[in-house]
Amino acid sequence: MAEVPAVEGLAPAYDQHRWYSGPVSELLQTRDEMNARIQQALRTASLEMWTAQPGAPVDRDPDVLRTGMERVLDLRTRRISVRSLYNVAVRDHSTTSGHLAAVAEAGAEVATLEETFPRLVIIDGTHLFIDNCVRSGGDRDSGWHVTDRATVAWAHMLYQQLWARGTRWQEGGASNSGMLTERQKAILRALEEGEAQRSVGPRLGLSERTVTKELAAARAAVGAQTVYQLMAWWGRRQAEG
Numbered sequence: 001m002a003e004v005p006a007v008e009g010l011a012p013a014y015d016q017h018r019w020y021s022g023p024v025s026e027l028l029q030t031r032d033e034m035n036a037r038i039q040q041a042l043r044t045a046s047l048e049m050w051t052a053q054p055g056a057p058v059d060r061d062p063d064v065l066r067t068g069m070e071r072v073l074d075l076r077t078r079r080i081s082v083r084s085l086y087n088v089a090v091r092d093h094s095t096t097s098g099h100l101a102a103v104a105e106a107g108a109e110v111a112t113l114e115e116t117f118p119r120l121v122i123i124d125g126t127h128l129f130i131d132n133c134v135r136s137g138g139d140r141d142s143g144w145h146v147t148d149r150a151t152v153a154w155a156h157m158l159y160q161q162l163w164a165r166g167t168r169w170q171e172g173g174a175s176n177s178g179m180l181t182e183r184q185k186a187i188l189r190a191l192e193e194g195e196a197q198r199s200v201g202p203r204l205g206l207s208e209r210t211v212t213k214e215l216a217a218a219r220a221a222v223g224a225q226t227v228y229q230l231m232a233w234w235g236r237r238q239a240e241g
Contacts, residue, residue, distance in 0.1 A: 024148035027132065031141035034129060041127040042071070048081040050122045050159055056229040057086075057093035065099050072108050082108035085117070085159075085166055088223035089233050104169045111166030114223050122159060128152045184218040187211055188234045197227070 028034045042049060075082050084103065090096045091112060104110045121129040128146040146152060180188070183206075190200045197215075201208045215227055224230040 024151070025144050025146045027134070027142065027144055029142050034141065034143050034145075037145050038121060038123070038129055041123045042075070045075070045080055045124050046078075047124045048083070048122070049075055050081075050083040050085075050156075050163075052085040052117055052120050052159065052162065054087050054117050054119050054223075054225065056224055056232055057090045057096040059095055065095075069099070069102060069106065072103050072106050076107040083159075083163065084108060084110050085162060086110070086112050088112040088114045088167075089229075092222070092233070093236060100169060110169035111163060112169070112223075113162060113166040114220065115165070116225055117162050120155060120159070122152065122156055125156050126152060128155050130155075180218055180221060181214075184214050184221075187214055188218070188231070191227075191231060192234065192238075 028037055072082055084100070086096075086100065090100060100110050119131050121127075123129075126147065126149065128151060130144050130146065132142040132144060134144070146155075183204075186204055187200055187206075190203055191197065195203060197211065198208060200206070201211045204211075206214075215230065219225065219227070219230050222230060222233050224233055
């Protein structure tokens with residue numbers, strides 16, 4: 001006990017985070033909890049908000065888009081870096097592409113990526129928000145707020161690598177990668193008509209393995225992660241043109 005004062009006196013010379021990194025993560029059970037925690041972190045942000053949104057585009061409530069734009073304008077007014085990485089399929093979705101063009105015009109950086117990537121939000125290099133990959137069966141919008149600085153730094157590095165491979169919004173128009181081969185279109189038309197995937201091959205004179213490979217190539221071309229997302233993209237393209 002007599003040595004305790006001497007040990008305490010050494011504390012300023014050592015990085016206490018080497019001993020323990022604080023409350024490293026917390027499960028947030030719902031979308032509302034996630035959004036509230038992100039807003040809380042943004043209120044004290046001073047450097048950056050980087051987001052990655054890999055999902056296929058959907059028609060969003062105009063109020064949601066308006067709130068997102070107000071957030072971007074507020075952050076840019078505070079000179080905070082805003083980066084948003086999206087699935088390349090958003091370039092073919094008129095509502096989303098219009099919104100993102102306005103976001104880029106407001107001073108945010110927007111890019112799209114054809115490959116699969118994780119959904120995440122990084123704020124100031126100290127807050128990381130990710131999907132719930134630990135517990136199954138909960139709210140699909142539940143996720144984790146991670147503050148362990150090693151993990152956040154790793155995610156920050158990963159994001160920079162993904163960003164470097166993306167295409168800046170101003171450098172691309174509608175997605176050229178959205179152009180499918182005639183064989184892929186034939187497969188999608190068969191699925192659209194209600195054909196089961198296992199039945200498409202015999203109908204088109206293709207093996208089941210070929211159908212699977214063509215669907216995988218089509219998903220990669222439009223940035224979809226599942227056949228359901230691919231068919232949603234296909235349906236929108238048919239409606240638009």
